[in-house]
Amino acid sequence: SYEVTQPPSMSVSPGQTARITCSADALPKRYAYWYQQKPGQAPVLVIYQDTERPSGIPERFSGSTSGTTVTLTISGVQAEDEADYYCQSVDSSGTYLVFGGGTKLTVL
């Protein structure tokens, strides 16, 4: 089965920059999407098409891509950014959606 890999956790101090990576074989050909999920809430789309930010998402959220890895960068992390972040892409055929295991971001 197709796999999307993320680190399970990371921590950062307020004001610092958090970089969450996501790796999958088809990423050079397929877009990645990032979702933020806070406890007890539904996920929220924060990045689409690798680098695009939906309206209403703060500018401190950005995405980048390099080969089989995409990165979600949160600049000037705030306490409210503490959440689980999920990378999502599709398999090489473009048929099946796949989520990464999620990265728990802790703001120290």
Added chain:
Amino acid sequence: QVQLQESGPGLVKPSQTLSLTCTVSGGSISSGSYYWSWIRQPAGKGLEWIGRIYNSGSTNYNPSLKSRVTVSVDTSKNHLSLKLSSVTAADTAVYYCARGKDFHGMDVWGQGTTVTVSS
């Protein structure tokens, strides 16, 4: 703006069929080039995509669930449905519906509904 609301039994017995509905408000389920997805999340675990249906009626399912899943749309009721057969305790999760668009991700999500499989 479009809002989604999941509903259905909170408790399902093992071997039975789980049936959920996602009601779309603030817009028509058949307008635009969207797909409608079901995603689930066991307590304390990550998101798992279940399947989707496009406005054209075309469907895609997670290969690991494909033999047990049916996703459908009722345009007259403006809602999306999920049926998952032969459930076990492993199907216990929060189930979400979401609206998506190719190359744009899933931008609208329901609040989720908890389903427990237990006798």
